[in-house]
Amino acid sequence: xxxxxxxxxxxxxxxxxxxxxxxxxxxxxxxxxxxxxxxxxxxxxxxxxxxxxxxxxxxxxxxxxxxxxxxxxxxxxxxxxxxxxxxxxxxxxxxxxxxxxxxxxxxxxxxxxxxxxxxxxxxxxxxxxxxxxxxxxxxxxxxxxxxxxxxxxxxxxxxxxxxxxxxxxxxxxxxxxxxxxxxxxxxxxxxxxxxxxxxxxxxxxxxxxxxxxxxxxxxxxxxxxxxxxxxxxxxxxxxxxxxxxxxxxxxxxxxxxxxxxxxx
Amino acid sequence: xxxxxxxxxxxxxxxxxxxxxxxxxxxxxxxxxxxxxxxxxxxxxxxxxxxxxxxxxxxxxxxxxxxxxxxxxxxxxxxxxxxxxxxxxxxxxxxxxxxxxxxxxxxxxxxxxxxxxxxxxxxxxxxxxxxxxxxxxxxxxxxxxxxxxxxxxxxxxxxxxxxxxxxxxxxxxxxxxxxxxxxxxxxxxxxxxxxxxxxxxxxxxxxxxxxxxxxxxxxxxxxxxxxxxxxxxxxxxxxxxxxxxxxxxxxxxxxx
Numbered sequence: 001x002x003x004x005x006x007x008x009x010x011x012x013x014x015x016x017x018x019x020x021x022x023x024x025x026x027x028x029x030x031x032x033x034x035x036x037x038x039x040x041x042x043x044x045x046x047x048x049x050x051x052x053x054x055x056x057x058x059x060x061x062x063x064x065x066x067x068x069x070x071x072x073x074x075x076x077x078x079x080x081x082x083x084x085x086x087x088x089x090x091x092x093x094x095x096x097x098x099x100x101x102x103x104x105x106x107x108x109x110x111x112x113x114x115x116x117x118x119x120x121x122x123x124x125x126x127x128x129x130x131x132x133x134x135x136x137x138x139x140x141x142x143x144x145x146x147x148x149x150x151x152x153x154x155x156x157x158x159x160x161x162x163x164x165x166x167x168x169x170x171x172x173x174x175x176x177x178x179x180x181x182x183x184x185x186x187x188x189x190x191x192x193x194x195x196x197x198x199x200x201x202x203x204x205x206x207x208x209x210x211x212x213x214x215x216x217x218x219x220x221x222x223x224x225x226x227x228x229x230x231x232x233x234x235x236x237x238x239x240x241x242x243x244x245x246x247x248x249x250x251x252x253x254x255x256x257x258x259x260x261x262x263x264x
Numbered sequence: 265x266x267x268x269x270x271x272x273x274x275x276x277x278x279x280x281x282x283x284x285x286x287x288x289x290x291x292x293x294x295x296x297x298x299x300x301x302x303x304x305x306x307x308x309x310x311x312x313x314x315x316x317x318x319x320x321x322x323x324x325x326x327x328x329x330x331x332x333x334x335x336x337x338x339x340x341x342x343x344x345x346x347x348x349x350x351x352x353x354x355x356x357x358x359x360x361x362x363x364x365x366x367x368x369x370x371x372x373x374x375x376x377x378x379x380x381x382x383x384x385x386x387x388x389x390x391x392x393x394x395x396x397x398x399x400x401x402x403x404x405x406x407x408x409x410x411x412x413x414x415x416x417x418x419x420x421x422x423x424x425x426x427x428x429x430x431x432x433x434x435x436x437x438x439x440x441x442x443x444x445x446x447x448x449x450x451x452x453x454x455x456x457x458x459x460x461x462x463x464x465x466x467x468x469x470x471x472x473x474x475x476x477x478x479x480x481x482x483x484x485x486x487x488x489x490x491x492x493x494x495x496x497x498x499x500x501x502x503x504x505x506x507x508x509x510x511x512x513x514x515x516x517x518x519x520x
Contacts, residue, residue, distance in 0.1 A: 127366075127375045127391065130359070134367045137356045144316055146342035146371020146434060 001183030002039060002070065003032040003165030004172035005078050011086055021088050032165040039070075040161025044154055052139075067187070074180040085176040108170045115163055120202050122159070132156055136200070185237070192244040198254025207255060215239050266294040269329060269469050270315075270438055276323035277310055277493075284310040285493045288324070292438070297460065297470045299484035299501070301477070303513055306490040308473045309351060312442055315471075316348050317341040329437065342371040347436035349427040351443045351473070357416030361407060361426050364415050365398035368433025401429040405459060421452045428459065432468075439463060440471040445479055457483055481505060489513065 007028040014024045047062045091104045123129035134142040135152045143149055171186065172178040189212065197208030220236035231238075247254065270292040277285040285307045292298045300308050313319040315326065317338040326333040334340055347368075356364050373394055375387045402408040405425040410418055418426060424444055431439055441460070445453045453476065460483060464470055474480045480487060481501040488498040491513040497504055504510055 125391075126387075127370065127373055127394065130363060130367050131370055133359060133363075134356050134370075137358055138354060140318060140338065141354050141356070142367070143338035144318075144342055144348065145367050145430070146339050147367070148339045 001074060001168055001178075001180065001186075003036045003168030004178040004182065005074055005083075005168075005180070006035045007032040007165070007169040008083055008085060008172060008178045009078075011088065015086050015088060021090070024088065029166065029169060032169055033162040036161040036165035036168075037158045040157040040164075041154055044157040048157075049150065049153075067184070071180055071184070078180055080180065083178045085172050085178060087176065089173065104173060108174060111166070111170065115166060116202060116206055119159075119163070123202065128152075128155065189240050192240050192247075195254055196243060196247050198256045201254070201256055204254055204256040211255075212240060212243060215243060266296065268292070268327075269294045270471075271327040272311075272315075272324065273327070274324040275311065275314055275321050275326070277307075277314055277319060278322050283493050285314070285321075288490070288493070288495050290488050290495060290498060292469060292471060295464065295467065295469055296485040297464055297472060297483055299480040299487035300471060300473045300490065301475070301480055301487060302490035306513075307493040308490055309442055310493075311490070312348060312440055312473065315341075315440060316346060339371070342434050345435070345437035346440065347431035347434045347438075348440035349424070349431050349442055349444060351446060353420075353423045353427055355415040355423060355427060355430070357414065359415060360412050361402060361415055361418060361422075362395075362398055362411040364426055364430050365401050365433045366394050368401075368430040369394045369397060371434045398429075398433065401432055402426075404432070404462075405429045406455075421448060421455075424448070424456070425459070428463075432463070436468060438469045438471060440473075442473045443475060444472070445474055445476045453479060 010028040010031045011024055014027060017024075019027075043066055047066050048059055051058045051062060089104055091102050093100055093102050094106075095101075121129075123132060131142065131147045131152050132155075134145065134147060135149045139149050142152075167186075168178075168183070171182070190209075193208040193212045194205045195208070196212055197204030197206065216236050216239045219239035220233040223231050223233060223235055223238075268291050272288060272290050275285050275288045276283070288307070288311060290298075300311065302308055310319065314321045315333075317334070317340070328344055328346065331344075333344065333346075356367065359367070373390055375390050399408065399411070402411050405428055407418070407422050407425050407429070410422055410426075415423065415426060428439075428441070428444070444460070445456055448456060457479060460470055460472070472480065472484060481504075484501055486499065487501050487504045489496050489504060489507075489510050491509075496509045496513060497507045499507070
């Protein structure tokens with residue numbers, strides 16, 4: 001949400017400047033990522049680090065609190081209105097097997113795939129990624145290996161925030177809209193996708209996201225027929241949370257996530 | 265006589281009213297295998313935890329290689345050259361054996377965020393060096409064939425060996441082993457003994473907590489005995505074995 005809002009603001013400021021569209025997008029992206037990284041780092045410092053030794057429920061409550069604070073701050077800064085995303089991107093429609101897809105959506109899928117690949121490489125193939133996984137599994141032992149866990153956790157928040165900034169920009173570009181409350185449902189859905197795939201497994205999260213998106217879109221399309229016109233497509237959220245409940249009941253470790261089952 | 269590597273001066277640690285360590289002083293010399301024994305609950309593991317910065321001591325100082333050890337900063341302790349294993353094995357179970365050892369190289373390598381993102385030549389070279397060293401260490405402890413298995417899938421004895429390899433990956437001056445032979449059979453213990461002797465030959469000082477008295481007495485140059493958080497004896501094994509206080513601690517007070 002913050003990423004989308006910052007990017008939107010930058011795009012609006014630069015829209016009249018006559019700069020090439022891609023330069024504007026890149027600047028907006030850089031600004032959004034920078035702001036989100038700073039926010040992510042700050043949140044970790046003031047809201048999570050003091051709770052490092054607290055029971056597991058405490059950071060969860062804090063997370064909810066922080067999200068409420070962020071939403072209200074954003075509301076104060078950008079107002080309660082929906083902001084239309086300026087249609088500066090050239091876009092064209094294509095038909096693939098009877099489905100319509102825009103060039104913007106193709107770009108979004110490609111960028112998402114690129115970011116996921118980058119993240120997987122970072123986590124599985126680099127010294128930093130190993131330190132991250134070691135820290136997530138057992139912080140004290142990671143420390144004994146010379147890992148400065150506070151530093152690693154800060155980096156993790158910064159990287160996550162940067163990715164969120166890009167995601168926020170892509171979402172608002174796709175739906176041509178940005179709003180201070182847009183992140184709420186996205187966060188819940190992202191969580192659902194991660195649980196569906198299996199927490200702690202990036203490939204699983206990708207799979208969960210794609211599946212969830214398909215279930216939701218198809219569900220929204222057919223929900224009218226399924227319920228004899230009783231429920232309309234605005235009830236599409238039912239599907240996401242129905243999936244979440246089913247996964248938690250029948251396969252709490254997720255589709256590909258047998259690894260952390262003992263921790264659930 | 266070799267130079268002093270680690271000097272503990274009057275270390276104290278309390279947990280509420282329980283005095284886990286009282287006034288424990290001991291000196292470990294460069295290149296020796298130093299045994300720390302004592303009945304259950306004598307404070308051996310607490311001493312390890314203080315040594316590696318996991319616990320903050322309530323009193324006393326630790327001098328390592330002539331400099332004071334900063335308490336309660338475990339990642340700094342690792343950089344100074346102290347590595348340890350655990351009584352109850354604590355590996356990163358969801359990482360492969362190889363990755364566990366590679367994490368151990370963390371303290372001796374530098375690539376940061378920038379390197380991870382840019383993948384420049386120095387980072388790639390360092391990564392290759394980390395992998396090479398990890399392979400060497402897996403060979404060294406004889407579990408190279410299990411390199412790509414998840415640590416939690418390894419057999420008990422192999423997990424102990426992996427933990428030692430991971431500790432060695434930090435290039436320690438002092439390797440602290442907390443009951444490495446616990447739960448091992450005779451053959452495994454013999455293999456372990458060879459491994460520890462090899463480590464010492466490579467110039468690494470070894471601090472050993474162990475219940476297997478035969479192993480300790482056969483392996484260690486000097487032995488300290490803890491009882492109820494106090495050091496009751498420190499000498500060569502032959503003398504320690506005959507010390508009446510040690511016999512009393514292990515077999516209970518004489519009937520009088």
